[in-house]
Every structure is written in structure tokens, then in C-alpha cells.
Amino acid sequence: MSILKNIKNKSKKLMQELIVLHLAYKNPKTPWTAKALIVLIIGYALSPIDLIPDFIPVIGLLDDLILLPLVIYWAIKLIPKDILEECRVKAKTHQWNKRKSWTAAIIIAIIWILIVYFIIHALFLNK
Structure with a gap:
């Protein structure tokens, strides 16, 4: 049961990071390289098509569990810290x-x- 709870918590954090990236994209001070990567990340996250189809046992979930968090981490590294902190605060109440x-x-x-x-x-x- 704790594994399922752990996956749910990580999923919520991932969704929160996508909101942060969305808000950072809208900020005019965000570098264009970060914006380009954010477009790809959000497009991929919302897309019904994955690099590795989810119906393939175990391997199918790897892109969602490993690849997506890695590119999110990379995009966050490209965003200036002040913009990132501002977006994290806004993300808590974003609708x-x-x-x-x-x-x-x-x-x-x-x-x-x-x-x-x-x-x-x-x-x-x-x-």
C-alpha cells in the first residue's frame, strides 16, 4: 500500500512542477531555451502518444517515471531562481x-x- 501512496505523491509533485513550468513559460524574463523545452515537455505530458507505449509491461511506464521528471529537472535548471521561486508560489493557488x-x-x-x-x-x- 505504501508503494501506491508513494507513486501518488510523486504524481502530485510532477503535476505541480508542470504548473510551475507553465507559469515560467508565461513569464517574459524566462530564457527562450527554457521556453522551448517547456513547450516540448508540456506537449509531451499532455499528449496521448508516448515514446514507449504504456501497454508494454514495466518498460511502458519508464518514460513517464524517468524521462519526464529528468527533462522537467533540466528545464527547471534553465529557469532563473527568482522566476522559479515566484512561479512556485503562484503554482500553489493556480487554477x-x-x-x-x-x-x-x-x-x-x-x-x-x-x-x-x-x-x-x-x-x-x-x-
Whole structure:
């Protein structure tokens, strides 16, 4: 039972860090390199497609348990400490704008559909 509780706590911390990254992205003082990495991280975290599919036993969860926290840690290292602290304070009371969340989800879905279309077109239809 403690393993499940530990996973839930880590999941909550991960979600909190995603909120911090979102707020840091909106800050004009955040370096562009951090912003670029934040876009990739949040896009990947919200995307229904993983590098390693989740249905593969054990290995399927590695990208969510190891890869995602590593790139979040890397992005946090690129953000200046004062901006990071300000965003951590704001993240404790931050409420997501549901309309913008749906818009972002739709944009991510369209991007994945276009990627799949171009891959299929290049591999099978371009003869």
C-alpha cells in the first residue's frame, strides 16, 4: 500500500512542477531555451502518444517515471531562481483555464494527426 501512496505523491509533485513550468513559460524574463523545452515537455505530458507505449509491461511506464521528471529537472535548471521561486508560489493557488486547456489539447491532437498523416503519406502513398 505504501508503494501506491508513494507513486501518488510523486504524481502530485510532477503535476505541480508542470504548473510551475507553465507559469515560467508565461513569464517574459524566462530564457527562450527554457521556453522551448517547456513547450516540448508540456506537449509531451499532455499528449496521448508516448515514446514507449504504456501497454508494454514495466518498460511502458519508464518514460513517464524517468524521462519526464529528468527533462522537467533540466528545464527547471534553465529557469532563473527568482522566476522559479515566484512561479512556485503562484503554482500553489493556480487554477487552470479549462477553455484554454481544451484548446491546447485540440492543437496537440491536430499536430499528432498531421505527423501521422505525413508519415503514412511518405511511407505508403509516395510511390
